[in-house]
Amino acid sequence: MKTNTIITIGRQYGSGGKEIGHFVAEAFGIKLYDKEMLARAAKESGICEELFETHDEKPTNSFLYSLVMDTYSMGYAGNTYTEMPINHKVFLAQFDAIKKIADEGPCVLVGRCADYALESYPNVVSIFIRADMEDRIRRVATRLDLTDAKAKDLINKTDKKRASYYNYYTNKKWGEAASYELCLNSSELGVQGTAKAIEQYILLKESIEKEARNIV
Incomplete structure (x- = not known):
């Protein structure tokens, strides 16, 4: 299958979102970017990659923390970013990297406000994946060898960080239907079924858009 x-x-953490993204990317023969976005942003901005990992989907409102981290990053940052707190430098560098990746062609971008970075692009479909808590606990507990209680605690903490970030x-709310074009519960169709639903949605949308262009 081809897509534009x-x-x-x-x-949500434990919903299988990244795995679903891999299935979709494989079906369309396109690349998936997850933490690769961080490496790309670090390389192009000159900010050390460790700082991107430290701030990855974790905002901080602490001015003191920003000053400390800003001092740590001196020598890594390019002139473009030197006048702002490090958490903003990291976000903007990542924001720029996401746009450059999108300019290269169709791809799957996981997390990191990619939908917000690309909201002016006409060929973007923004998706949010959730799942029932029982399924998320089972997935995380199995993958990380945790008790159910520890898995649930990790899920809640990770979701809170992602939502806060x-x-x-952005000017939107994490996980709310109004913030995305398509919201799916992976507990209903499973990981592969959810990926298939996304593929069919995109193909149908592209077909409708093509017919509309031909009519015009």
Whole structure:
């Protein structure tokens, strides 16, 4: 299958969002970017990659923390970013990297406010993946060899960080249907079924858009 669409995926922790993204990318023969976005942003901005990992989907409102981290980053940052707190430098560098990746063609971008970065692009489908808590606990507990209680605690903490990051840097609300084009519960169709639903949605949308262009 071929597509001209850029797909962004927001996801609850343990919902299988990244795995779903891999299936979609494989079906369309396009690349998936997850932490690769961080490496790309670090390389192009000159900010050390460790700082991107430290701030990855984790906002901070602490001015003191920003000053400390800003001092740590001296020598890594390019002139473009030197006058602002390090958390903003990291976000903007990542923002720029996401746009450059999208300019290269169709792809799947997981997390990191990619839907917000690309909201002016006409060929983007923004998706949010959620799942029932029982399924998320089972997935995380199995993958990380945790008790159910520890898995649930990790899920809640990770979701809180992702929501805070998204809400802090965008004008939208993480996980709310109005913030995305398509919201799916992976507990209903399973990981592969959810990926198939996304593929069919994109193909149908592209077909409708093509017919509309031909009529015009």
